[in-house]
Amino acid sequence: MSNLTFDPLLLAIAAPLALALAIALGLPKRWSVRLAYAGFGVPALLALYAWWTYGARPQAHGYALLASYSTGLDGLGIRLALGLNGISLPLFVLAGLVGLAAGLYAIQSGAERLKLYLMLLLVMQGGLMGVFASVDVFFFYFFHELALIPTFIMVGIWGGRDRSYAAMKLTIYLTLGAMLSLVGLIALYVKSGANSFDLITLREVIAARPLAETVQHNVFGLLMFGFGILVSLWPFHTWAPLGYGAAPSSAAMLHAGVLKKFGLYGLIQIALPLLPAGAAHWAQVLAVLAAVGNVLVVGLITMAQRDLKQVIGYSSVMHMGYAFLGVACFSVLGAGGVVLLMVAHGLSVALLFLLATSIHHRTHTFDLTQMGGLAQKTPVLAAFFVAGTFASIGLPGFANFWGELTIFVALWKFSPVLTVVAVAGVVISAIYGLRAAARVFFGPPTEAFGIVAAAHPPADLRWNEKLPALILLAALLFIGFWPQSLSAPLNATLSAVYAPPAAAAN
């Protein structure tokens, strides 16, 4: 294909990276900020454009906007292939929106060494757009790592408590997860005999000649634990609350909101369709780990937290449990629920991390026992936070509801017992979510907060904090009221990809 045609996907990846480079060249701060607006705005607009025009676009091999570029490794079957299908489209849009919100929030944050901060966020943004636009499995992995490195640096430089330790732990855990999944992907590359990382080629080769059962078991195991560590599968989740607790807000938004979805996306897009026997082999283990570990144990741990950021961090680990349960169902319904939940959770957890930092600016603490009564001073902030909490619990009207509901329905067919456990988890998340909201905003102000409030009278959300929060909340409500906007293309792709081989042959 010609390199000169307009490719919104390539532009969405290249624009943030190029603008990060431009900022690195040493422009004055005012110009850097303007470039950063463009760097976060362009991918978001392109993502919305891709979503808006997706239905009308011609598709090749189930992908719209398919294009590929050589990077000199054609001989090894590695090409930068970009395209969107129904699974990647929602996440591509998610990456654009959360990136824009995180970028806007970072610009107004007035962080120390702001230019470096924005540069790193832009690199991360470019990587994120690349992860979900890549059709080539190698570049899928590559862009993930590209987005991961800035996270480590941001935690290390701008992080809060224990930042040095947190950055180290994050790096080691995530490298382990990434290396395991890399070996799994190499195994797919070699064992399929395709000698290509191109997902379309892999699908075709494996459809023609499925992998041996033991190979599927081993490779799926590698991918499940590799991706699982990246998505904080219990008991490999301990990096997540620690890392998010220390991470600066925008980094936490982008990582918890978008980058973490890489592992689940990899399972749904790559592992499940290519390794059905492996998935069946591991489904029980995955389901039990997710239901008992992520949902119940981590849910109870979350209830015991006294630190607002830890509550959000642990709750995100817990919600990943639902997603894993959806993966374990191995059905179109379950996988669809996971994608919907990923988008919804990405938006809501980003919103909560954003608001938590805004709360911190007003209370000067994350300790829930030192707050109270903030709603009287900052009603808008309170409204946003309560809405975010409702979304996170999964009340109807928010996107999360559809994700969780779909997963529960799919899960009932798989295991009624685990469905009961999962639904009990909703109660747990309602308890800690509402309690956190109540502690922060309602009731009489604590003595400690009274002193802080007297010294620095808390003001309500400024417009430049409101705008990113509004973007996220609007998207949550939009999907909550009109889930077909995402589920229609999703359903089409999933039905094609997850079709049993016999049905495909007919």
Place this chain on the structure above:
Amino acid sequence: MDPTALQAIAANNDWITIFPELLLGCVALVLLALEIVLPVKYHSYLPGVALFGVLAIIPSQLISLRPGFLLEGDTFNGLLHQSHEGQVMRVFFLITAALVCLLGTVSLAKQKMPHTEFHHIVLVVTAALMLLAQSNHFVMLFVALETVTIGFYILVSYFRTSRLSLEAGLKYLVLGALSSSILLFGIVLLYGVAGNLMLPGHTGSPLNFDELAGFLAANPHNFLAGVGIVLVLSGVAFKIGAFPFQIWVPDVYQGAPTPVTAFLAVGSKAAGFVILLILVRTFSAYAWLTLPILTLMAAATLLFGNFAALTQHNVKRLIGLSGVSHAGFLLLGVIAAATVPMAFGAVYFYLFAYLIASFAVFGVMAHVAGPNDADQEISHYAGLAKERPFLALVLAIGLGSLAGIPPLAGFMGKLFVFIGVFESGHYGLLAVAVVSVVISIYYYFTWIRAAFFETWTPPANAEAVSPRPALTPVTVPLGLMLGLLAACTVLLGFYQGPLGDWLAAR
């Protein structure tokens, strides 16, 4: 011998094929002559002459890589064998020499040591390394290897006023002599056994690799030949610092002047691997013997290098031990290359990535080092990012590449090696390699963390702790070199271009 036979032999002496080595030798001699002829005030230009000489040879060598000019086949009656790989490695050693000369200008200036002899020896050693890469005969191999080793004896103890440098020189001398004798003993055994008229396939020229390979193929289970092969491999293992012959590495690396450490780490090690690749091909009939030995060696080297590096505080020891683990990764490539041709390319790519990243790191080390070259602690790097953002950035890119973090060149090197290892079916080795990568993150990250996340606090009692040396200002050529190395590291991670085609075609 009658004159016509001599003439026939001489006719095969194709001097034009080794003109780069000859030119290097000439430049080296010119340096010595100039030092005598020129007045003292012009002596500061002599390193420039050396550098210019090397840089002038690189383009001519690059031309010889063009398809029309490519030299292939045996010359000098089978002493040398020109191949595409050999030509590429000649470029590799020339680049190494240029970088060592540049580093030398920084480090030598702090020591008030004579410059000319240093550059003279570097050039002679480089010429020997280049011949080594083309050797096809044990006599050629041994003579070239001894030229290299003797050059290094002098270079390692070059800072003759430093006790550690002298100690390192002595250790290198004793252990180097031991390893040379082991190598020689192995060669003699092979010579004797392959010239034995009683055995099938005996040859009149048993030191020639092609002839030897023919003999070994005819006698695949000869005990003496096996002993000889093991001894030869042991001698080579010493050069690459592979377990159990790595014991000299930390002390010698610490004591040697920084540019020499770099030369040892990159040039000497690369030469070892080029020989190893040639020898493994020659000994292919004894793969039943060599592969298990190399496999054990690789696993032990990876684990030893990484675990030993974990506890280091001196960056020169750390980089030395991390170099041991890199030797382990390269050994993986060599093992895979026995069955998977693509792994040859992987080893060469890894070497190039290692060259670029190592010199970026060594370049920064040369600037941070004080007058006592052996005393370079990790704590000296605290706050580097604030004082010298450029140096810190180059350091981070170099270390990131060594750690194998995408999107840097080192990651691609590791990826290619991993693919090769997976294809050759050494899953156990791959598991060791993955664990090693995760361990190595810890110590590389500690170093980066010191540079970026920590601030330098002068110790309370300045007497007790050795004060941090002042940073050397970055001169224009050195700045260009570091910038170029960092840019190449990033670029090679994103876009391999012709190099990718070249390695995929191996």
